[in-house]
Amino acid sequence: QQQVKQSPQSLIVQKGGISIINCAYENTAFDYFPWYQQFPGKGPALLIAIRPDVSEKKEGRFTISFNKSAKQFSLHIMDSQPGDSATYFCAAGPSNTGNQFYFGTGTSLTVIP
Amino acid sequence: EPEVTQTPSHQVTQMGQEVILRCVPISNHLYFYWYRQILGQKVEFLVSFYNNEISEKSEIFDDQFSVERPDGSNFTLKIRSTKLEDSAMYFCASSEALRGFHYGYTFGSGTRLTVV
Numbered sequence: 647q648q649q650v651k652q653s654p655q656s657l658i659v660q661k662g663g664i665s666i667i668n669c670a671y672e673n674t675a676f677d678y679f680p681w682y683q684q685f686p687g688k689g690p691a692l693l694i695a696i697r698p699d700v701s702e703k704k705e706g707r708f709t710i711s712f713n714k715s716a717k718q719f720s721l722h723i724m725d726s727q728p729g730d731s732a733t734y735f736c737a738a739g740p741s742n743t744g745n746q747f748y749f750g751t752g753t754s755l756t757v758i759p
Numbered sequence: 760e761p762e763v764t765q766t767p768s769h770q771v772t773q774m775g776q777e778v779i780l781r782c783v784p785i786s787n788h789l790y791f792y793w794y795r796q797i798l799g800q801k802v803e804f805l806v807s808f809y810n811n812e813i814s815e816k817s818e819i820f821d822d823q824f825s826v827e828r829p830d831g832s833n834f835t836l837k838i839r840s841t842k843l844e845d846s847a848m849y850f851c852a853s854s855e856a857l858r859g860f861h862y863g864y865t866f867g868s869g870t871r872l873t874v875v
Contacts, residue, residue, distance in 0.1 A: 678863075680863045682802075687869075688868050689850050689852075689866030689869050690802060690866050691866065692863040692865070695863055735802060737802075745807070745814075746804035746807060746815055747804070747864070748804070749801050749803070749804075750801060751800070751801040752800075752801060752802075
């Protein structure tokens, strides 16, 4: 069973546009939802994360929107820049220390100048 | 910025051989993990480790795999008899424990394992 579903698989956005990546999760026990950014040849790096007690979290140009009833969350990148071109992974899991996160399949974002 | 360090960056091994992948987690982190990513696919959990023992492992982490923290700083993943399908990027990660929560992992840059 795929615990976290991510879409789209790839995304091309013009510079200055908004990039939107969506994820859905299965397990209602999950209470921590991070997004990771991965550049080629590098490990995933934590970008932003949210807990289900809030519906939105913003850090700079990056915003997570969270819909607990629908079990969905999304990443919005405002004013997308070519430097944002990377693969983005959503993840979900329990916030109890030491438990695994379940990752989505990744979205390859290309921002064209 | 503290880093998780992994060595080697690339390892080529013959099928059936044993490999050891090495990681140095962030010094004040207490929880350690191995994940792997087959080329172009999602990141998959292998194992988590705390207080010198495995706290959780996935179906992938069978008897061919083992982990160890031999000296208080290194964290290793051993694959006893490698198979072609073990070819992947292996990521080590660590997290700190803070009031019972962990705020996401810090990943290393990975070891690309190629089994031929």
